[in-house]
Structures are given as C-alpha cells and as structure tokens.
Amino acid sequence: MNFDFTAEAPKLMMLLYGVIAFAAVVGLLLLVLDVLPARKDRWIALGLLAPAGLLLTVGLVVPAVRTVVLSFMNAGSDEFVGLDNFLWIFTDKNSGMLPDFGANPVQYGVLLSTLLWVLLVPTVSTAVGLVYAVMVDRSRFESLAKSLVFMPMAISFVGAGIIWKFVYEYRQEGADQIGLLNQLVVAMGGTPQQWLLDGPWNTLFLIVVLVWIQAGFAMVVLSAAIKAIPADIVEAARIDGVTPWQMFWRVTIPSIRPALVVVLVTISIGTLKVFDIVRTMTGGQFGTSVVANEMYTYSFRADEKGKGAALAVLLFLFVIPIVIYQVRLMRRRRLEGAR
Amino acid sequence: MASHRQRRLLAFSGAVVLALTVAACGGKSEPTADGKLDTPECAAYKDYTGIAGETVTIYASIRDAEAVLLENSWKPFADCTGVKIEYEGSGEFEAQLKVRVEGGDAPDLAFIPQPGLLEFFAKGGKLKAAGEKTKAMATQNFSPDWLKYGTVNGTLYGAPLGANVKSFVWYSPALFKEKGWTVPKTWDEMIKLSDTMAAAGVKPWCAGIGSGDATGWPATDWIEDVLLRDQGPDVYDQWVTHAIPFNDPKIVSATDRVGSILKNEKYVNGGIGGVKSIATTTFQDGGLPVVQKKCGMHRQASFYANQWPQGTKVAEDGDAFAFYLPPIDPAKGKPVLGGGEFVAAFSDTPAVQAVQTYLASADWANSRAKLNNWISANKGLDVANVANPIDKVAVGILQDSGAVFRFDGSDLMPAAVGANSFWKGMTNWINGTDTKATLDFIEGTWPK
Numbered sequence: 086m087n088f089d090f091t092a093e094a095p096k097l098m099m100l101l102y103g104v105i106a107f108a109a110v111v112g113l114l115l116l117v118l119d120v121l122p123a124r125k126d127r128w129i130a131l132g133l134l135a136p137a138g139l140l141l142t143v144g145l146v147v148p149a150v151r152t153v154v155l156s157f158m159n160a161g162s163d164e165f166v167g168l169d170n171f172l173w174i175f176t177d178k179n180s181g182m183l184p185d186f187g188a189n190p191v192q193y194g195v196l197l198s199t200l201l202w203v204l205l206v207p208t209v210s211t212a213v214g215l216v217y218a219v220m221v222d223r224s225r226f227e228s229l230a231k232s233l234v235f236m237p238m239a240i241s242f243v244g245a246g247i248i249w250k251f252v253y254e255y256r257q258e259g260a261d262q263i264g265l266l267n268q269l270v271v272a273m274g275g276t277p278q279q280w281l282l283d284g285p286w287n288t289l290f291l292i293v294v295l296v297w298i299q300a301g302f303a304m305v306v307l308s309a310a311i312k313a314i315p316a317d318i319v320e321a322a323r324i325d326g327v328t329p330w331q332m333f334w335r336v337t338i339p340s341i342r343p344a345l346v347v348v349l350v351t352i353s354i355g356t357l358k359v360f361d362i363v364r365t366m367t368g369g370q371f372g373t374s375v376v377a378n379e380m381y382t383y384s385f386r387a388d389e390k391g392k393g394a395a396l397a398v399l400l401f402l403f404v405i406p407i408v409i410y411q412v413r414l415m416r417r418r419r420l421e422g423a424r
Numbered sequence: 425m426a427s428h429r430q431r432r433l434l435a436f437s438g439a440v441v442l443a444l445t446v447a448a449c450g451g452k453s454e455p456t457a458d459g460k461l462d463t464p465e466c467a468a469y470k471d472y473t474g475i476a477g478e479t480v481t482i483y484a485s486i487r488d489a490e491a492v493l494l495e496n497s498w499k500p501f502a503d504c505t506g507v508k509i510e511y512e513g514s515g516e517f518e519a520q521l522k523v524r525v526e527g528g529d530a531p532d533l534a535f536i537p538q539p540g541l542l543e544f545f546a547k548g549g550k551l552k553a554a555g556e557k558t559k560a561m562a563t564q565n566f567s568p569d570w571l572k573y574g575t576v577n578g579t580l581y582g583a584p585l586g587a588n589v590k591s592f593v594w595y596s597p598a599l600f601k602e603k604g605w606t607v608p609k610t611w612d613e614m615i616k617l618s619d620t621m622a623a624a625g626v627k628p629w630c631a632g633i634g635s636g637d638a639t640g641w642p643a644t645d646w647i648e649d650v651l652l653r654d655q656g657p658d659v660y661d662q663w664v665t666h667a668i669p670f671n672d673p674k675i676v677s678a679t680d681r682v683g684s685i686l687k688n689e690k691y692v693n694g695g696i697g698g699v700k701s702i703a704t705t706t707f708q709d710g711g712l713p714v715v716q717k718k719c720g721m722h723r724q725a726s727f728y729a730n731q732w733p734q735g736t737k738v739a740e741d742g743d744a745f746a747f748y749l750p751p752i753d754p755a756k757g758k759p760v761l762g763g764g765e766f767v768a769a770f771s772d773t774p775a776v777q778a779v780q781t782y783l784a785s786a787d788w789a790n791s792r793a794k795l796n797n798w799i800s801a802n803k804g805l806d807v808a809n810v811a812n813p814i815d816k817v818a819v820g821i822l823q824d825s826g827a828v829f830r831f832d833g834s835d836l837m838p839a840a841v842g843a844n845s846f847w848k849g850m851t852n853w854i855n856g857t858d859t860k861a862t863l864d865f866i867e868g869t870w871p872k
Contacts, residue, residue: 160840160871177868178868179845179865179868179869181848188857188861189856189857189858189861190852190855190856190857255697255701255704256696256697257695257696257697257698257701258697260695279697279700279701279704281704282700282703282704282855364636364637365636367639368635368636368637368638368639369637370639370640370703370848370851371703371851371852371855382637382844383844386637386839386843386844387839387840387843387844387845388838388839388840389839389840389871
C-alpha cells in the first residue's frame, strides 16, 4: 500500500500544529523562567511542574470526576438517578452482568468472565514467563529463544486478535479448514469445532491470546531479575549441594520476589482493561464480553451514557485494591531500604 | 551564559513559528460566477433564478469515488445557475454533524441516513422546514411511505435522496437452470423450493451474521423483512415505535417464521456448517456458497453485489443474481425493507432551498443514476439510466405501484435496542436461546 501524503495533509498539519504548540509552550516557559528574578529554585520547580500538573488535571482528574458524576445520571446525562445504574449492573437480569445458569445456552455473565480473565492471565503468563526464563537462562540459544517469546509483545492487541481469530477459524467437516487449530484436529482424526462459540471454553480460548502476549513481558522482566541474583548466593547454594528443584524454590523465587509482584500487578491491571482482544475476536458475543467492552458499548453505541459511566467506575473500583497493594509494597520496600 | 542565549533563541523561534501559522490560516477569497441560465443547454434549470454567486455547503457521509460522482451529478446545475456547491464528506459524519450543529457551524444541507437523527435535529429546532417548492417537488416524486421518514410532527424537513433495498434473495441462476428450478413468486413457493433443494441434496439457505462488534444485524434484517410480510406494515410501525411490546405474540410469530428457515438444520447452513455456524460466519462470507452451488438462497441487501468474488457475473443469466423476497399474502401489497438518505436544511436562504429542490427532482436523480452505482425511490428515475442489472431490479421494486416501503427498523429504534440488545439477542437466538426468552430480553432493555 502506498501512503499518499497529500491525502493525509490535514492530519499532518494537525501533527505539525501540535509539535509547534509544544515547542512554543516549552520555549515560552523557559523564557519566563529565565527572566524571573530571585528565589529561582521554587519558581523553576513550580514552572516545570505546571505543564504536567495542568495536563494531568485536564486529561485525568477532570474526566475521572466527570465519569463518576455521569454514572449517577440517566442515559442522556440530564437527570440525576442516584444509584440506579449500579443497581442495574447487579440486579437487572437483562444487563447480562450476572450469571444465569438457567438460560439456554448458559449465560456466564460479564462479571464472572472478567474475574476469569483477571485470575488466569496474570498467573498463567507469569508462570509461563518464569519457567521459560529459568529454562533458557544461560543456554546456548538464550537470546534467540527470548526474542521468539518476546515478539508477540510487539504486536498490537487488535493484530493479535485477528491472528488468533484465523487460528480458531471454523469450516464444516469435509471442507478445507483454514484455521490452524481445526486443521490440527482434523489431521488427528477429530471433527472441527467452533472454538469461539460455546462457553465457558470460548473465554479460555480468548485468554490464551493475552497470555501469549503477556508471557513475553513476564519472561523479560523475570529473566533480568534472575540475572541480577548475586552470584555468591547461587554459589553458596551450589556448595551446599542443592538440587535444581530446591534452587528454584529456595533461591531463585525468594530473590526475584519483588519483580514477580511487579509483573503480577502490572498484568492484572492490564487484564482488567482488556477490550481489544474481545472486541476483535467475538465482539463480546457468545458470553465472552468483559466489563471494559460493555463500558464502551453502552457509552458509545447504545447511547446509555449513565450505564457506561457506571461500568467505568466499577472497573476503577476493581483496580483500586491492586494499586493500593502495590503502593504499600513500594512504601515498605523504601522503608526497608532506608534502614 | 551560552545556555541562556540558546534558550531565549529557542523560545523566540517557537513563538515566531506559531505566529506565522496563525497568519497562514486566515484569509480566503470567494470567487463569484455568473449564471448562464438563458443558454439552451440550461433550459432544464430555468426555474432556479437569482442564486448566481451564492454558496451552498453540503455535508454527508459519502466519500472518495462516490463523492466525486456526487459532485459531477450536480455540476451542470451549478454551472447553469451559477450557484457554488461546496461538498464535504466525512467518515464520522453522524457524530461530527452533532458537534458542528452544537458549535454553530452547521452546514447548509446534510444528507442524513437515519430518520432518528433528522427527528432529533428537527425537534431541537435546528432544522428549517422544507420550502414550498421543495415540498411540491418531493411530493410529486416520492411516495408517502418515503416522505413519512423525512417528516416530523406533520412538517416535511427532508426530501429523500438515494435508496437501498434490503428485501433481496441472492441465488445462482446457473444452478437454478441446471436443476430446472424457477424463481419463487410467493412465500409458499419459496418454502416448497427449499424442500425441493433439500431433497436434491443442496442446502437451500446460507447465512452469516458475524460483523465484528455489530454481530447480529443481518438477523435483525431477516426479522424485519419477515415481520412486514407476516403481520403487515401497521404492526411493523407499532413494533418500531414500541406501541406494542417487543415480545408481543405477533413478533413471536414472525420470529418463529424466520426460525423455521434459519434454525432448521435441514435448511442451513449451506456450504458452511450447521445452524450455529451462522453466528460465527461473517456476513461477507455468508452468501459465498451460492456461487459455489453449495447453497440455494441467501437473503441480503442489494449491496451484497460487491461481495462476490472477482469475475462473478451478476446478472439474470450469470453466476449470481437476486429476486425479491416474496410476500406471504400478495393481497397485502409488496413490502420493501430498505434505507436511504434525506436532504435536511439547516439554513433557508433561496440558494439553499433551490439546491434542496433540485436534489428532489427527477432531473438530478437521472443525472446521478447515469454515473452508475446509485438508485433512488424517485418516481421520475428512468430505469434506462440505471446500468447495473441488480440496481434495475431494485428500481423496479421501489417503483412498483403495490410497493409498501418501510425503513430498516433497527435504525429507527433507540440505540440501546437497535444497535445493541436486538443484535445480541438475535445472536444468542441463533446460538440456541428460544424465541420467547430472546424477545423477553430485548423488551427488557427498551429504555423507559
């Protein structure tokens, strides 16, 4: 495909304006700071923090407050409805959030699906990444092996979704399979399956995609942590005659604990926000939807701003405990470091 | 000190560049053109006087090649009358139009494809009612069915522009000829043909409702088309406006009738798999088994003509063609499900009204149709000007005196239903949920 610069002119102009505006603001700031008299330190600190503070306010604080306000309003955002939107999430059968085991096919519900994602993706990705990192550590093909697993990280979620959609593609029995998985099944004498159709397995097939992406991230971080284990500890353990099993559980794991926690927390937060993969592969159909996908659907397609905002707030509430845990951990470590 | 000077220089140059760009954005001159209405080739436009030199802006969702055809279609009119038509197409038309109108930057005319959006602007007092001449032209050229969707509270705001027809069943003329099958004229004939096909070892129907995040919409079209035939246009209107509940027994009956085809393992899913494969097959792929002769019939709108593989001959004696989805009770007329755009005005200057009137005229419809790939419900549209065989059939259906036109219902319903729960519900329905549970669910999501 060729890129037509003239057709994209408006976008490029916009980009140019952005760059110019950025240069102008920074320039102006430096100029002002330069001519300001006395007590420079404080002014400079304030001046340099101001743009970041302003952008955080405009881009994060204001929208967050507005979303919370909207979650207490009706669909058109012009009437206060109290907790109705939240009650809808947890009590209205038609919201699709709660499981309905009496339905045919069984509805597992958005909340349960999201829980499944948050439980499985961080643990499995980290486990796979860790085992892989330990296995290839100091092996002959280490860098090649690591690049292979890390490569999916470079693929966008939408791209990964499309790739795996092809892997799971279904054609009827007897026809040429174009999906890798069904081709394997057929080659082994089985009948082709519609992998993305039946719950709860379809959610697991989607989870595999995110694990495929995130395992690379876990592997790289953990591999670096493993390499940072002081050689004398490893040597001392060797002299004491540890088995590889003991080495892994008694030396490696305790030494890389902080890195493990960081990886788990990062992937957990990322998983809560998962949206692209579900949207690309199933559009949230067949009971595979997650909170972030429903939030988008209600806000921007169904014209139900209140419900969409309520789902966004819910997602925010889910993330908070993980963030608090992470902050406390960081603080404790800093205190330990100070001692 | 060197670093200080550098910083100042950087700041200064930044400010200069900013000033220059701002300056470059201002200023724009408006050329004026004189009309040449008295010349013979302009005879057709002699009624549109006194608008030379005026500028009319039009905003719509049509872009690229289609937009060029659009601009060419009104060029003779613009050249003769001297009016300047500035067209702008946008991929985010619907959202952007709201932003522009709110921001006081409304275009003079907009081609609005959703009657709901037109109603929204009309009720908000943003639209100007169609002028007398426009109204007369629209009434002369379009059926009341069509005008109804451009009318709010008894006032006509927008005359219809283009049209598309959804009540089509695609088939393979080659396969029909080979097997000696004929195109069915009634619903019963169509079901009989389906049984014949099934007995001959060809699955009679194929379908696909996958469409990314809009998965389910082709099934909603099925329901709408069959409801129009099963219960008639009045029930259809009541259903769309929620005068009767979504889970009314009449809707259950129509849905079950669709189910007798789409959820019938003997009938579907030709060349693709079982009933459930409908849910995972994209709508683009859903009809392809027709040309492979693995599937007898595929109900989809006229635009499906673009989906056939390259080299497919779309014609009555070719590889793929479509017939009109037959009525259940021919005495009740010929229901047509479809869509179209409406030309709404945000300004009422004489020039704007003149262009609005012209776009409702048979002159313009023919001028646009001659450029290919376009049809309209305009009664003055001459079928001879339509080149594409499938478009010819569509024009025939639209101009049929017995035609009862209804706009795609899911586009008329609140988005919470028409663009969300109706799609979800139908997808689950294909996937095994029974009709009653499906319709109860959709009814439960209708905004109160």
